[in-house]
Amino acid sequence: MSIHDPHLTVRPVRAFSDNYIWLIESPRRPGHVVAVDPGEAAPVLAELEDSGASLAAILLTHHHPDHIGGVPELLRQKGAGTADRISVIGPEDPRIPTLTRTVHDAERLELPDLGLSFETLGVPGHTLSHIAFWGHGALFCGDTLFSAGCGRMFEGTPIQMNASLNKLRALPAVTRVFCGHEYTAANLRFALTVEPSNGAALEYQTSVQRLRAAGEPSLPSTLGLESQVNPFLRCDQPAVARSAEAHAGKRLDGPAEVFGVLRAWKDGFR
Numbered sequence: 001m002s003i004h005d006p007h008l009t010v011r012p013v014r015a016f017s018d019n020y021i022w023l024i025e026s027p028r029r030p031g032h033v034v035a036v037d038p039g040e041a042a043p044v045l046a047e048l049e050d051s052g053a054s055l056a057a058i059l060l061t062h063h064h065p066d067h068i069g070g071v072p073e074l075l076r077q078k079g080a081g082t083a084d085r086i087s088v089i090g091p092e093d094p095r096i097p098t099l100t101r102t103v104h105d106a107e108r109l110e111l112p113d114l115g116l117s118f119e120t121l122g123v124p125g126h127t128l129s130h131i132a133f134w135g136h137g138a139l140f141c142g143d144t145l146f147s148a149g150c151g152r153m154f155e156g157t158p159i160q161m162n163a164s165l166n167k168l169r170a171l172p173a174v175t176r177v178f179c180g181h182e183y184t185a186a187n188l189r190f191a192l193t194v195e196p197s198n199g200a201a202l203e204y205q206t207s208v209q210r211l212r213a214a215g216e217p218s219l220p221s222t223l224g225l226e227s228q229v230n231p232f233l234r235c236d237q238p239a240v241a242r243s244a245e246a247h248a249g250k251r252l253d254g255p256a257e258v259f260g261v262l263r264a265w266k267d268g269f270r
């Protein structure tokens with residue numbers, strides 16, 4: 001089982017207005033899936049009904065209701081009366097009441113029956129207990145990293161969140177990025193405000209517009225692409241630092257300060 005495993009099949013289930021619940025197909029048990037961040041039960045239940053798949057486990061990245069809200073109903077509908085209990089795996093946090101197993105930073109999560117293995121990465125910033133799951137060439141990063149953007153900083157500091165994003169950026173460039181929301185088009189408008197002459201971002205904007213016009217998700221992205229187009233992964237780039245300094249009207253001392261200015265700038269950006 002390689003981290004570049006090209007065979008991991010992941011499909012999106014849309015929830016609320018712009019959330020994605022990702023369903024990972026087990027490479028070992030055909031017809032069994034793992035749901036990532038099921039904020040809503042109904043669309044997952046409909047997808048399981050359509051595909052005939054069985055829900056084998058649930059992975060949770062953080063405690064926000066739009067990521068965990070569907071878990072009790074899924075367990076009620078799919079967990080009762082079956083021989084295999086559905087594991088619910090996520091970060092240790094009293095705000096996530098349904099966990100059967102907790103994971104922490106830099107742990108290996110093995111799901112041998114399903115042929116799945118992930119490294120769990122602590123990525124504080126959006127929330128303090130936020131984790132990401134990385135394995136089989138795929139990254140499930142919840143609301144920490146979005147395509148061309150990043151999550152709002154509800155609980156962490158700029159230093160923490162910048163370090164979390166750097167941790168993700170250090171993973172292999174081929175890693176496919178499965179984020180929690182479809183925010184790419186709006187994020188690119190901000191990215192191109194920060195770096196108006198970023199050719200990769202301009203090119204990406206064209207392909208995202210085409211996908212969205214066809215009703216397709218812009219995701220997954222790749223870390224290689226994100227390192228070229230995502231200003232929050234580019235805080236060490238002179239063009240991004242210059243733009244943040246111009247916005248702040250002062251000199252900034254290093255990438256974490258640049259990150260803090262970009263994040264606050266984006267919060268007020270329309």
Ligand SMILES: [Zn+2]
Pocket residue numbers: 062064067126143
């Ligand atoms: Zn969130």
